[in-house]
Amino acid sequence: MEGKRVAPASIDDYITACPKDVQKMLKELRKTIHAAAPDAMEKISYQIPTFYLEGNLVHFAAFKDHISFFPTSSGIEAFKKELSVYKGAKGTVQFPLDQPLPLKLISKIVKFRVKENLKRAEEKAKKKK
Secondary structure, eight states, X not given: OOOOOOOOSSHHHHHHTSOHHHHHHHHHXXXXXXXXXXXXXXXXXXXXXXXXXXXXXXXXXXXXXXXXXXXHHHHXXXXXXXXXXXXXXXXXXXXXXXXXXXXXXXXXXXXXXXXHHHHHHHHHXXXXX
């Protein structure tokens, strides 16, 4: 059994710890998320890369044969038709490592999540007044 895995301190650390071919895909994914959510903050949450904007926006993680993308259940539901060609669950979708990432779709999902988080934050702020 391997020793205990150390949690990465940053997304850079997370990506660097992955195999070279996976690093390239993760860098593309990160760049796509940044472009779709330029005001989002990067952090590590649940020991995986996370983008935060008025709450968790999206997460991603590398596995042996896929990259998991976690746009929450609302992000999955809103794009369920487009995502139906991939394995997934309520709040996650798996992109196989042997296929190109669907970057345009990921961008659409991230923009959807930005609107959702900003709307929720606005409604919360109104309730405080």
